[in-house]
Amino acid sequence: MEFLLVQALSGLASAASLFLVASGLSIIFGVTRIVNFAHGAFYMLGAYVAYTLTTRFAGPFGFWGAIVAAAIIVALLGALMEMVLLRRIYQAPELFQLLATFGVTLMVQDLVVVIWGPEDLLGPRAPGFTGAISLFGRMVPTYDLFMMTLGPVVLGILWLLFHKTRWGVLVRAATQDREMVAALGVNQKWLFTGVFALGVFLAALGGALQIPRTTVTHAMDLSIIVEVFVVVVIGGLGSVFGAFVAAIIVAELNAFGILILPQISLITVFLVMAVVLVVRPWGLFGKPESAPRAAAGLTIRPWRPFTQVERAGVALVVVAVAALPFFLGNYALTVGAEILIYVLFAASLHFMMTVGGLASFGHAAYFGLGAYGAAFLVKYMGAPMEAALIVGPLLGLAGAVLFGWFCVRLSGVYFAMLTLAFAQIAWSIAFQWVDVTGGDNGLLGIWPATWASRPAGFFWLALGIAVVGVGVLRMLVFSPFGYGLRAVRDSALRSEAIGLNRQRMQWAAFIVAGTFAGLAGALFAFLKGSVFPDYMAIPTSVDGLVMVLLGGVETVSGAVVGAVLYKALAIWLMSQTDLSKLVLGGVIVVIVLAFPKGVVGFIEDLRHRWPRKGNGATVGATKAEAA
Amino acid sequence: MSPLLEVKDLMKSYGGVHAVRGVSFTVEAGQMLALIGPNGAGKSTCFNMLNGQIPPDAGTVLIEGRDIKGLPPRAVWRLGVGRTFQITATFASMTVRENVQVALLSFHGRISRVFGFAGAACRAEADALLALVGLTTQAERPCGELAYGDLKRLELAVALANEPRLLLMDEPTAGMAPRERVELMRLTAEIARAKGIGVLFTEHDMDVVFEHADEVMVLNRGQLIARGTPAEVRRDPQVRAIYLGEGLLYDARHREGTAA
Numbered sequence: 001m002e003f004l005l006v007q008a009l010s011g012l013a014s015a016a017s018l019f020l021v022a023s024g025l026s027i028i029f030g031v032t033r034i035v036n037f038a039h040g041a042f043y044m045l046g047a048y049v050a051y052t053l054t055t056r057f058a059g060p061f062g063f064w065g066a067i068v069a070a071a072i073i074v075a076l077l078g079a080l081m082e083m084v085l086l087r088r089i090y091q092a093p094e095l096f097q098l099l100a101t102f103g104v105t106l107m108v109q110d111l112v113v114v115i116w117g118p119e120d121l122l123g124p125r126a127p128g129f130t131g132a133i134s135l136f137g138r139m140v141p142t143y144d145l146f147m148m149t150l151g152p153v154v155l156g157i158l159w160l161l162f163h164k165t166r167w168g169v170l171v172r173a174a175t176q177d178r179e180m181v182a183a184l185g186v187n188q189k190w191l192f193t194g195v196f197a198l199g200v201f202l203a204a205l206g207g208a209l210q211i212p213r214t215t216v217t218h219a220m221d222l223s224i225i226v227e228v229f230v231v232v233v234i235g236g237l238g239s240v241f242g243a244f245v246a247a248i249i250v251a252e253l254n255a256f257g258i259l260i261l262p263q264i265s266l267i268t269v270f271l272v273m274a275v276v277l278v279v280r281p282w283g284l285f286g287k288p289e290s291a292p293r294a295a296a297g298l299t300i301r302p303w304r305p306f307t308q309v310e311r312a313g314v315a316l317v318v319v320a321v322a323a324l325p326f327f328l329g330n331y332a333l334t335v336g337a338e339i340l341i342y343v344l345f346a347a348s349l350h351f352m353m354t355v356g357g358l359a360s361f362g363h364a365a366y367f368g369l370g371a372y373g374a375a376f377l378v379k380y381m382g383a384p385m386e387a388a389l390i391v392g393p394l395l396g397l398a399g400a401v402l403f404g405w406f407c408v409r410l411s412g413v414y415f416a417m418l419t420l421a422f423a424q425i426a427w428s429i430a431f432q433w434v435d436v437t438g439g440d441n442g443l444l445g446i447w448p449a450t451w452a453s454r455p456a457g458f459f460w461l462a463l464g465i466a467v468v469g470v471g472v473l474r475m476l477v478f479s480p481f482g483y484g485l486r487a488v489r490d491s492a493l494r495s496e497a498i499g500l501n502r503q504r505m506q507w508a509a510f511i512v513a514g515t516f517a518g519l520a521g522a523l524f525a526f527l528k529g530s531v532f533p534d535y536m537a538i539p540t541s542v543d544g545l546v547m548v549l550l551g552g553v554e555t556v557s558g559a560v561v562g563a564v565l566y567k568a569l570a571i572w573l574m575s576q577t578d579l580s581k582l583v584l585g586g587v588i589v590v591i592v593l594a595f596p597k598g599v600v601g602f603i604e605d606l607r608h609r610w611p612r613k614g615n616g617a618t619v620g621a622t623k624a625e626a627a
Numbered sequence: 628m629s630p631l632l633e634v635k636d637l638m639k640s641y642g643g644v645h646a647v648r649g650v651s652f653t654v655e656a657g658q659m660l661a662l663i664g665p666n667g668a669g670k671s672t673c674f675n676m677l678n679g680q681i682p683p684d685a686g687t688v689l690i691e692g693r694d695i696k697g698l699p700p701r702a703v704w705r706l707g708v709g710r711t712f713q714i715t716a717t718f719a720s721m722t723v724r725e726n727v728q729v730a731l732l733s734f735h736g737r738i739s740r741v742f743g744f745a746g747a748a749c750r751a752e753a754d755a756l757l758a759l760v761g762l763t764t765q766a767e768r769p770c771g772e773l774a775y776g777d778l779k780r781l782e783l784a785v786a787l788a789n790e791p792r793l794l795l796m797d798e799p800t801a802g803m804a805p806r807e808r809v810e811l812m813r814l815t816a817e818i819a820r821a822k823g824i825g826v827l828f829t830e831h832d833m834d835v836v837f838e839h840a841d842e843v844m845v846l847n848r849g850q851l852i853a854r855g856t857p858a859e860v861r862r863d864p865q866v867r868a869i870y871l872g873e874g875l876l877y878d879a880r881h882r883e884g885t886a887a
């Protein structure tokens with residue numbers, strides 16, 4: 001009994017930082033409608049800056065002053081990011097905002113390593129809170145008690161700020177009705193910047209306050225952002241009180257989950273989140289969103305299938321690619337096979353995103369599940385490659401059936417956050433369930449059949465599967481089902497009024513996309529000869545998103561082009577620089593700002609602007625373009 | 628035989644605002660029935676309760692005798708109810724024809740098919756509907772390029788795709804030029820009479836109402852205060868009091884007077 005109480009107290013102490021970060025995210029979202037992916041990065045920066053300052057300025061005044069100063073410094077950085085980057089994309093689709101802030105996250109990850117080095121850092125203890133007191137016969141650090149009281153105190157301060165100050169009242173008004181505030185003559189720009197700085201301040205403070213409890217590492221950004229997404233999904237985006245309650249729920253679930261299911265502690269959090277989503281899709285204390293914006297894929301120019309000539313062109317390209325093994329060396333062919341696998345992965349995400357309007361931030365889950373599915377078959381049942389390639393992806397399908405059922409209840413940013421959280425849960429199961437998955441060591445020895453064991457053979461296998469996969473997905477785009485999906489995406493109101501069942505259709509799209517991602521994953525397992533939890537990690541999901549975005553969300557073929565360009569660029573960068581994340585993050589930000597329509601969209605725009613001569617200028621300009 | 632649409636004691640409030648307070652009426656097949664009333668009277672709220680878009684706080688909606696309680700809009704649509712929206716809702720990424728094709732595919736239960744090219748499906752049928760509303764020349768255009776009046780026509784064509792017996796049109800002519808309005812409603816009336824469709828519509832332009840409605844209902848602050856032929860409603864002192872100041876009724880009568 002005493003033990004449980006102590007465990008609960010420790011949970012409360014962890015809740016404090018979680019609450020700080022989540023409330024910051026919520027406040028920013030409430031006013032700017034941006035889900036700031038970089039929030040985890042600011043949390044991490046807060047911890048790093050606090051580490052530097054606290055080690056430099058000793059003593060109680062130095063320590064506490066350093067914590068606050070670190071939060072302020074990072075808040076200023078946040079304000080800078082808001083002014084330079086976000087102001088340009090407030091009107092852009094949610095997907096772009098998430099991606100841009102994710103690009104910043106990537107850059108920060110590398111910068112942190114450059115500035116502070118790759119080692120984990122251990123900061124000083126907090127002066128005045130170095131000891132532990134005995135509670136129920138167990139030792140509880142006094143710093144934990146301090147953190148426990150801090151949560152309610154911050155909640156109280158935020159309440160006062162939002163209810164008793166003019167600025168706070170304005171912020172609340174802006175949360176409810178942005179147009180009205182603009183009409184009141186308030187300078188909206190600075191209001192947004194101020195709110196963003198406040199949110200970042202809270203995140204950085206949450207990070208800075210962690211240094212007496214844990215080491216500072218360069219992986220703390222992603223781990224916190226996933227927990228924070230779970231918190232805001234449960235508590236309701238935009239509600240500070242919801243963030244408070246949900247932070248406690250999640251922290252306690254973590255604290256007790258370890259006792260009940262030490263192997264897969266995140267399961268308990270997942271179950272609670274699932275229940276909340278079914279009962280109140282907008283979170284415990286959130287408000288239902290008014291008409292959700294489509295997350296992606298609003299085309300103005302209707303799509304049409306390839307003409308005979310274009311089909312012949314595509315066939316020629318495929319033949320040319322199939323001839324590559326006669327000209328390329330083994331390394332190039334292995335890289336080529338990897339690119340082809342990613343083409344299929346990106347195409348599956350594209351189908352869900354562009355056609356279905358569902359921008360998933362966790363598509364890697366199904367890729368990874370497919371890979372594990374194939375690996376399980378080989379390892380535990382001794383299945384041959386051919387069977388594993390067919391049956392393995394069914395694990396991706398099963399995952400998509402389960403997770404998708406919950407996800408399609410939501411839309412827009414909620415959908416994105418939930419898919420990310422599910423992917424992270426899948427990742428942590430693979431990571432923690434060592435007996436079955438091998439944990440961090442992965443499963444090794446997943447070798448292809450002899451006929452595909454040479455690089456050329458595997459390249460042809462990958463090409464065949466990619467061509468068939470992309471072909472099937474393309475066929476779906478133009479089938480009645482694909483049209484129905486686009487209808488649901490374009491106008492929820494109208495599609496419902498002509499008898500379409502949005503959730504069911506989107507669930508089906510989710511499952512299709514998950515299955516094809518699983519197929520890509522299974523193939524990937526055989527390419528690498530092994531599977532690791534990282535196949536399901538956030539970077540893989542985001543790779544997919546960037547490929548689709550790079551090729552152009554508004555096009556049918558963009559994903560293929562984007563995957564080839566991006567994967568080739570990434571592999572090349574990896575060999576050229578240690579700072580690939582910095583470069584990649586920069587590329588993402590530039591794409592979002594400069595080429596919101598992607599490469600294929602950009603080319604199409606050019607074609608659209610200068611219609612080819614001969615077929616009648618007006619007809620040429622208004623006719624559907626090949627996409 | 629039960630009427631096409633029967634509404635009994637419909638109620639809806641938002642917080643403290645009583646948007647609709649005890650509205651009852653019926654619509655018969657082949658009838659053009661106008662629902663008029665000042666802005667905020669509760670017309671759109673009424674419409675949204677008739678097709679399952681929002682649940683009423685109290686009251687029943689019967690379509691050919693069947694209670695639609697708890698049915699989502701897509702199920703009400705299956706009962707033969709088409710509707711257009713005050714703010715047009717179309718599929719912006721598709722051509723005009725494709726918009727209609729999707730509705731037709733849904734009506735024929737073929738929207739979940741994964742084989743075949745949807746652009747070739749139900750083509751003749753779609754073109755017939757487009758011809759009906761006068762959009763034949765626009766069929767290939769992206770619907771995002773259409774003029775507002777043409778979008779309203781497209782909404783009508785889409786709403787007709789399931790061969791509805793009841794058509795709900797919320798402000799079908801809002802934002803159109805006066806001549807276009809009269810034309811669209813004449814078209815609607817023609818189609819409705821030819822196919823025996825019951826039409827319930829809201830409208831601000833009294834010229835349109837008095838010319839095309841068989842009957843008029845007046846909604847004020849969530850309550851029906853009058854129902855009758857256009858001539859009767861125009862004479863109603865209560866109705867005139869509401870519209871006093873807006874000058875709409877006077878205007879319409881004045882014009883009719885000069886025409887006669």
Ligand SMILES: Nc1ncnc2c1ncn2[C@@H]1O[C@H](COP(=O)(O)OP(=O)(O)O)[C@@H](O)[C@H]1O
Pocket residue numbers: 641644645646664665666667668669670671672673
């Ligand atoms: N979703 C809503 N939330 C709160 N109030 C609403 C909502 N929809 C309508 N109302 C209120 O209900 C009343 C009736 O609105 P509405 O049905 O749109 O009127 P009309 O279509 O006749 O102009 C108005 O006072 C309006 O402000």
Ligand SMILES: [Mg+2]
Pocket residue numbers: 670671672713
């Ligand atoms: Mg209205």
